[in-house]
Amino acid sequence: MSKTYGFGIIGTGMIGNFHAKAINELPNAKLIAAFDQVEERAKTFADQYGIKAYSTLDRFLEDPQIDVVTIGTPSGSHMEPTVSAAKFGKHVICEKPLEVTLSRIDEMIEAHQKAGTKLGGVFNSRYEPVNQMLKKVVSAGRLGRITYGAGYVPWFRSQEYYDQGGWRGTWKFDGGGALMNQGTHTVDLLRWLMGSEVKRISAFTALLGHERLEVEDTAAAALEFANGALGILFATTALWPGQPARVELGGTGGMIVSETSCLKTFKFAQPEPGDEKIIEEFGAPPIVGGASDPKAISADNHRRNFETFLKALDAGVEPELNGVEARKAVQIVLSVYESARTGKPVEIR
Ligand SMILES: NC(=O)c1ccc[n+]([C@@H]2O[C@H](COP(=O)([O-])OP(=O)(O)OC[C@H]3O[C@@H](n4cnc5c(N)ncnc54)[C@H](O)[C@@H]3O)[C@@H](O)[C@H]2O)c1
Structure with missing residues (x-):
């Protein structure tokens, strides 16, 4: 107990x-x-x-x-x-x-x-049931040699959202813009699902749809992973009306695409008997997410996130999403900013 x-x-x-x-x-x-x-x-x-x-x-x-x-x-x-x-x-x-x-x-x-x-x-998106299921599928090797991994956050935030927050859109307190604040969940999901770290980044950032922000509202990056796969990161808060965040992974053995809580693609060169059931279970849930409204998220994934932490306390072990693990997404985002600033690829060590 x-x-x-x-x-x-x-x-x-x-x-x-x-x-x-x-x-x-x-x-x-x-x-x-x-x-x-x-x-x-x-x-x-x-x-x-x-x-x-x-x-x-x-x-x-x-x-x-x-x-x-x-x-x-x-x-x-x-x-x-x-x-x-x-x-x-x-x-x-x-x-x-x-x-x-x-x-x-x-x-x-x-x-x-x-x-x-x-x-x-806290990376509540990891605890979305569809993403927990995908982690198992990717870890089981069903994508074959993984060749591609991408995360897209095509979101919208109004000028008022930034104006009323005070700290939002500042380097000191927000640490960045669309990628650091809204996109960081997808950055974490991508590297966690890939099971391989981002090794090299070439990126661009821009302020395209808002005024008076110190930070970017749009970021685009090309990625090279440690396992050799190539990929893409794209995050914006300047794309009205906003679409669900999406993660895409694929390789020589299959391809998967998830949009927040919903499975969009689940295809394998070698199908397995349970695949149809998985598509039925995860293919249709309503998509809940902050694409255009930051409050349009559910507390369920925070609950699962906290529950996993308490299980680690009970067992006296490190939580799976500890400080070292949560640091990695921030390192990727900061490397995107460095590459955009210097115009050069950035190696992550
Ligand atoms: N996991 C998610 O899905 C998710 C969603 C939204 C925000 N967030 C994160 O949550 C954090 C807060 O975002 P928010 O939208 O709730 O902001 P907010 O502005 O609504 O709330 C921040 C609160 O912190 C208080 N505060 C500021 N500095 C403080 C300090 N030093 N000590 C004590 N209180 C202090 C403010 O008075 C305010 O009440 C950010 O890091 C944001 O990235 C996470």
Whole structure:
């Protein structure tokens, strides 16, 4: 029987609500308290979920009922609360992207290694049932020699979305634009499903459909994977009305395409008896995703993401999506930016 873990939430904005819903749906989790740098926001949030609100981070982290802290602050403000939580002996599950620079991520990883606490990332798309199924299929070798892997995020965000957020579209707090913020899930999915790391990148970025952003709203990259396969990454928030994010993988033995929660292509040179059933099960679900509305996601995949983290705590092992694993997508995104800036291919080591 698993123990019940007390949870605290730091950052009670848009995604903080998804964290609360996910935690409330877990049988072995209990939501205890919330903290936000805007005290009023934490209070309103705490009233809504019937929990405590704290007005200082230290008081929040001193709460002995809290075992696990989830972080939903702006991306460039993930490091400070994550490092502080480690010092207070709390495990952390931190939103994507883990942070906006590799040195800040390394500080987070180091703080938890030193404290003996666990640091986990959030890549909720990985926990979409169709993607869990595809991971097994690719790992079983059914694509033959993998020759191609691509991720597309043809999304739309209005000018108001950037204008009202304050931190959105800034290097310091968003860490980048369409690829770092909206595209990072697809970057992670692609490298995770491929089972091979991106080795070399040539990229372009541009600001095409918005004004006053420091960062790109469109990014396109050519990829070379360690296994020799070639591929593509494309992310934008300037493509109205927005289409579901898509991952495509293929090789000498087959091809698969998934769009958020829905299987679009599942074809193999050597079909197996269960294939038709898989197409029936995953081929038709309604597509839920943030293609044009950032709130149009479900809390189910956050719940699965958190559940996997708690299983690792129960077993006393590293979570599969730990800090080192969540760092990799950020490294790819930063390499895209470097290639676009310098006009040269970037090697990832
Ligand atoms: N996994 C997903 O699908 C998903 C979806 C949306 C956003 N996100 C991520 O969640 C994070 C937050 O995004 P959001 O849209 O909820 O932002 P938001 O602006 O709606 O909320 C952020 C909250 O953090 C608070 N805050 C800021 N700095 C703080 C600090 N230092 N300490 C405590 N509180 C602080 C703000 O007052 C605000 O209430 C980002 O990293 C974003 O990339 C993930």
